[in-house]
Amino acid sequence: xxxxxxxxxxxxxxxxxxxxxxxxxxxxxxxxxxxxxxxxxxxxxxxxxxxxxxxxxxxxxxxxxxxxxxxxxxxxxxxxxxxxxxxxxxxxxxxxxxxxxxxxxxxxxxxxxxxxxxxxxxxxxxxxxxxxxxxxxxxxxxxxxxxxxxxxxxxxxxxxxxxxxxxxxxxxxxxxxxxxxxxxxxxxxxxxxxxxxxxxxxxxxxxxxxxxxxxxxxxxxxxxxxxxxxxxxxxxxxxxxxxxxxxxxxxxxxxxxxxxxxxxxxxxxxxxxxxxxxxxxxxxxxxxxxxxxxxxxxxxxxxxxxxxxxxxxxxxxxxxxxxxxxxxxxxxxxxxxxxxxxxxxxxxxxxxxxxxxxxxxxxxxxxxxxxxxxxxxxxxxx
Amino acid sequence: xxxxxxxxxxxxxxxxxxxxxxxxxxxxxxxxxxxxxxxxxxxxxxxxxxxxxxxxxxxxxxxxxxxxxxxxxxxxxxxxxxxxxxxxxxxxxxxxxxxxxxxxxxxxxxxxxxxxxxxxxxxxxxxxxxxxxxxxxxxxxxxxxxxxxxxxxxxxxxxxxxxxxxxxxxxxxxxxxxxxxxxxxxxxxxxxxxxxxxxxxxxxxxxxxxxxxxxxxxxxxxxxxxxxxxxxxxxxxxxxxxxxxxxxxxxxxxxxxxxxxxxxxxxxxxxxxxxxxxxxxxxxxxxxxxxxxxxxxxxxxxxxxxxxxxxxxxxxxxxxxxxxxxxxxxxxxxxxxxxxxxxxxxxxxxx
Numbered sequence: 001x002x003x004x005x006x007x008x009x010x011x012x013x014x015x016x017x018x019x020x021x022x023x024x025x026x027x028x029x030x031x032x033x034x035x036x037x038x039x040x041x042x043x044x045x046x047x048x049x050x051x052x053x054x055x056x057x058x059x060x061x062x063x064x065x066x067x068x069x070x071x072x073x074x075x076x077x078x079x080x081x082x083x084x085x086x087x088x089x090x091x092x093x094x095x096x097x098x099x100x101x102x103x104x105x106x107x108x109x110x111x112x113x114x115x116x117x118x119x120x121x122x123x124x125x126x127x128x129x130x131x132x133x134x135x136x137x138x139x140x141x142x143x144x145x146x147x148x149x150x151x152x153x154x155x156x157x158x159x160x161x162x163x164x165x166x167x168x169x170x171x172x173x174x175x176x177x178x179x180x181x182x183x184x185x186x187x188x189x190x191x192x193x194x195x196x197x198x199x200x201x202x203x204x205x206x207x208x209x210x211x212x213x214x215x216x217x218x219x220x221x222x223x224x225x226x227x228x229x230x231x232x233x234x235x236x237x238x239x240x241x242x243x244x245x246x247x248x249x250x251x252x253x254x255x256x257x258x259x260x261x262x263x264x265x266x267x268x269x270x271x272x273x274x275x276x277x278x279x280x281x282x283x284x285x286x287x288x289x290x291x292x293x294x295x296x297x298x299x300x301x302x303x304x305x306x307x308x309x310x311x312x313x314x315x316x317x318x319x320x321x322x323x324x325x326x327x328x329x330x331x332x333x334x335x336x337x338x339x340x341x342x343x344x345x346x347x348x349x350x351x352x353x354x355x356x357x358x359x360x361x362x363x364x365x366x367x368x369x370x371x372x373x374x375x376x377x378x379x380x381x382x
Numbered sequence: 383x384x385x386x387x388x389x390x391x392x393x394x395x396x397x398x399x400x401x402x403x404x405x406x407x408x409x410x411x412x413x414x415x416x417x418x419x420x421x422x423x424x425x426x427x428x429x430x431x432x433x434x435x436x437x438x439x440x441x442x443x444x445x446x447x448x449x450x451x452x453x454x455x456x457x458x459x460x461x462x463x464x465x466x467x468x469x470x471x472x473x474x475x476x477x478x479x480x481x482x483x484x485x486x487x488x489x490x491x492x493x494x495x496x497x498x499x500x501x502x503x504x505x506x507x508x509x510x511x512x513x514x515x516x517x518x519x520x521x522x523x524x525x526x527x528x529x530x531x532x533x534x535x536x537x538x539x540x541x542x543x544x545x546x547x548x549x550x551x552x553x554x555x556x557x558x559x560x561x562x563x564x565x566x567x568x569x570x571x572x573x574x575x576x577x578x579x580x581x582x583x584x585x586x587x588x589x590x591x592x593x594x595x596x597x598x599x600x601x602x603x604x605x606x607x608x609x610x611x612x613x614x615x616x617x618x619x620x621x622x623x624x625x626x627x628x629x630x631x632x633x634x635x636x637x638x639x640x641x642x643x644x645x646x647x648x649x650x651x652x653x654x655x656x657x658x659x660x661x662x663x664x665x666x667x668x669x670x671x672x673x674x675x676x677x678x679x680x681x682x683x684x685x686x687x688x689x690x691x692x693x694x695x696x697x698x699x700x701x702x703x704x705x706x707x708x709x710x711x712x713x714x715x716x717x718x719x720x721x722x723x724x725x726x727x728x729x730x731x732x733x
């Protein structure tokens with residue numbers, strides 16, 4: 001049994017405990033092509049950790065979905081629904097009030113295949129890797145980084161209406177270095193920008209709307225159908241006991257450096273979280289041919305871009321334009337919960353045996369069945 | 383060795399760090415031994431579930447701490463093998479106090495006392511520095527907007543800080559930018575004589591000896607017997623499944639060295655204003671360190687907070703109660719600073 005190390009509770013801690021509830025979130029989603037090779041490289045670097053011969057799983061891109069999604073989210077209200085900690089003796093987080101923030105991330109679907117015939121059936125799962133994520137709220141960035149294994153950077157994010165009513169304007173500025181010269185000072189720089197025309201139908205576009213995929217769905221009936229499908233999706237999620245996965249599970253590498261030897265890790269684990277989209281409504285589409293999206297391929301930003309974009313080996317110093325294949329806007333309530341360590345990796349230590357690793361790779365559909373029919377497991381149980 | 387998997391998201395400035403021309407203001411503040419002892423007991427002396435082979439106690443006698451504000455105009459990483467992407471600027475505010483760290487012998491005796499510095503909280507205006515401080519050596523550092531202005535005369539000093547938080551906890555409350563701290567010197571303040579300040583107060587005299595021993599404003603070099611301030615921090619990260627548990631918890635030792643000290647000046651605490659603004663977000667932090675104190679309806683500093691009018695800064699709520707803190711003396715200097723993480727003293731749960 002692993003040793004339980006208490007966390008020193010503090011009302012001032014920035015590590016706000018989940019689960020979280022986010023009502024009335026506005027989501028602007030932009031889909032772009034992504035190289036399967038780069039996704040596989042990301043998987044091999046940050047998810048397929050350890051010896052391939054002994055590893056129980058392998059992450060691969062979802063070949064049927066060669067797209068990355070850039071999501072701009074505006075959270076007007078973020079609530080920690082964590083129960084009061086009996087040890088804290090302070091105001092529960094849920095009673096303290098709400099914060100708001102903007103967030104932008106790139107989501108790419110990856111499939112975790114269990115290795116071997118049995119694991120292929122019981123451990124295979126679809127998850128979403130977030131190779132890039134920025135937020136505008138410092139508390140959110142601290143929580144994401146230290147608890148969830150999401151590499152949230154703190155950014156200045158513009159997220160609102162563009163030049164035209166019903167259009168979208170998004171802009172991210174990040175701290176970065178304009179070049180790799182020693183001594184160059186870090187400064188805030190524009191990382192990316194998106195401009196759209198108004199949602200369809202609109203007379204303001206420059207590209208003929210009949211060429212966009214969204215025309216298939218632009219009729220009011222079709223829009224209602226999309227909204228209806230979201231409701232159906234939520235219904236299925238609630239009443240299928242999780243057997244039919246409909247919500248988004250993210251996967252991230254949670255790791256900490258050794259303090260004195262920063263190249264060395266003292267903790268590494270894969271963490272998954274569930275982002276459940278409820279009450280999806282007001283689904284509208286942009287003409288993807290009328291969208292300007294570019295990333296600034298300068299200095300230290302190049303390292304970010306080469307994770308998910310086809311960029312040159314060296315920074316070009318110019319904006320890198322990206323074509324979108326679809327774009328939409330909707331509103332939803334989002335629950336962020338069911339956080340789980342699915343793989344804790346052994347850590348080498350000097351002079352003593354490595355820390356024991358642990359696995360909890362069972363896929364979502366099989367988890368309740370195993371819990372019901374399988375042997376009793378859990379913290380404190382033999 | 384388990385290799386840390388580098389990515390742009392974790393590519394912060396790695397230690398050791400160097401700050402050239404660091405401008406430092408240190409406010410010497412008396413602290414309650416009971417409060418410090420309680421902090422040390424919960425953070426460093428408690429079993430978790432194993433005990434660290436160290437025991438921390440407050441210094442004997444009247445104890446002081448340092449509220450430090452440092453402007454790092456040229457702050458860089460000196461990590462081996464890294465060139466470029468290594469320099470930034472930031473302003474840092476931190477609270478630190480000295481304590482005695484004893485080694486616990488095999489016979490459970492407290493031996494080999496050593497003065498170390500404890501840093502319960504800190505604020506910074508640069509997210510990269512905050513991530514480095516929190517994730518590498520474990521300081522409870524939060525983001526803040528910090529404005530530090532110095533003029534021709536000492537009385538021109540103004541330091542204002544605001545954070546994102548709640549003025550009053552309430553299920554319907556919204557987080558906002560709230561004033562957190564104000565510092566400054568009163569009009570017509572002039573430099574004070576250190577010898578006179580020490581002569582007037584024996585406890586303060588002993589504390590200044592401590593500062594001198596660590597070379598804080600006299601400087602130190604690697605050849606000194608003591609090579610600067612040894613800072614001990616509790617580095618901990620929540621478990622993702624059980625929020626009462628830590629996925630990792632350790633005590634980390636680091637060292638701060640000052641050299642090339644210049645522009646050294648001292649001021650009397652009577653000429654100084656240090657005020658915390660009272661909000662629920664900061665209440666525990668302030669009360670844990672400074673206890674409950676009387677509040678004022680408005681600031682003792684006459685000028686309006688510069689943050690209120692500064693372009694590019696958020697609208698900040700300064701309409702809070704002000705809690706003045708008595709200052710014993712003020713030290714200010716410019717120096718080059720070197721920060722080095724020495725080692726992890728103890729990792730909990732790895733028996």
